[in-house]
Structure formats: structure tokens, C-alpha cells
Amino acid sequence: MWTEIRAMVITAVMCLMLLLFAQQMVWFRRISSEAGRKIIHIGIGMIYVTSWSIFPDTQGAKYYAAFIPFIVTFRFVLIGFGFIHDPKTVQSMSRSGEAKELLKGPLMYGIVMVFCTLFYWVDSPTGIISIILLCAGDGLASVVGRHIGTKTLPHNSSKTWAGSITFILISFVVCTLYLDLFVHFKQLSLPNNINTYLLVQSVVCSFI
Secondary structure (H helix, E strand, C coil): CHHHHHHHHHHHHHHHHHHHHHHHHHHCCCCCHHHHHHHHHHHHHHHHHHHHHHCCCCCCHHHHHHHHHHHHHHHHHHHHCCCCCCHHHHHHHCCCCCHHHHHCHHHHHHHHHHHHHHHCHHHCHHHHHHHHHHHHHHHHHHHHHHHCCCCEECCEEEEEHHHHHHHHHHHHHHHHHHHHHHHHHHCCCCCCCHHHHHHHHHHHHHCC
């Protein structure tokens, strides 16, 4: 039990440090609100899924890990409904500056984290892949698409070719690196066609 608690505390501290850093940078106008959101969106997820490698191989480990995004997500709910007043969190995580926006993207982000942890964990590559697509793939694709992309997709004017290609490349490369990490540390078993699966999933998700 103490090994799980130690891993949970280490993970929570690392995520909290990045969150507070981004919030302070936005609050004191060192970076834009958009930049702060992207730091949180990409960084928290990548720190979180990386930390799975330090949890012990026990049946209860995933519950300790899932407790972190659960608490953060629950706090988003309280802020969104006005039970907690936290202007720094609102400013760094919402586009409109309204607390209710935390009940949309940030809430879904947290739910995905908890779901992937509880139902997949390190027993399956699906959870790891899903979190990386959500964080690294989607986060960096948005940055490139907004600042570089000009030509939009035929079926979705909110997405650009530059952003979609970035999503495919980043998702495939980062997923490959992380799966290798977990094969090494957690003895994760991968199917022989994992690279084809990754590529297909990255392409499909990039156009949704």
C-alpha cells in the first residue's frame, strides 16, 4: 500500500507543480491564456501517463493513480458550479473567462483520464494510446493548426491540413516511444500489428 501511496504522491506533486506554474504565468501575464491551457493540456497528461511506470504491479495501483484525476476533475465541477471561487484556475483553463466552461472540455479531459486508468491501465495499450492522442496529439495539432495552418479540411472548416498532419506524426511517434517504455518497465505485451493499428487510429482521429 505504501508503495502505491508514494507513487500517487509523487505523481500528484509533479502535476500540481506544472499546473501552478502555468496558472502563475497566465495570472501575471507572462504567457497568454491560450498558451497556459496548452501547457496544462499537454503537460499534465504526459506527466500523468508517464507516472504509471512508477506504480507497482498490484491490482490496487490503478485506483491510487485514478484518484489524482478524479480529485482534480471533481474540483473542476465545484468551480464550474460556483461552489469554489478560483479565478486563477478559471483564467488559465477557460477561453471565455467563465467558470462554467470548466464543465466542458476540462471536465471531459478528466473523465477520459479516469476512465482510461480504471478500465485499461497498463494491462492494455489502449489507455496509454488514448491519453497520448488526447494530450500530445490533439494539443500540439491545435497549436500548429492555429498558427501555421491555413488550408482547412473539406469536411471540417475548424481543422487544417497542417494540424491534422501534425496530429498523425506526433501521435504515432509519441505513442511508439511510450509503448516501448511500458514494454520495458511493465512488461506490456503488444500485438504484432501495433504499428499499423497506431497509424490507422492516428489518421482516423485526425480527421474526426
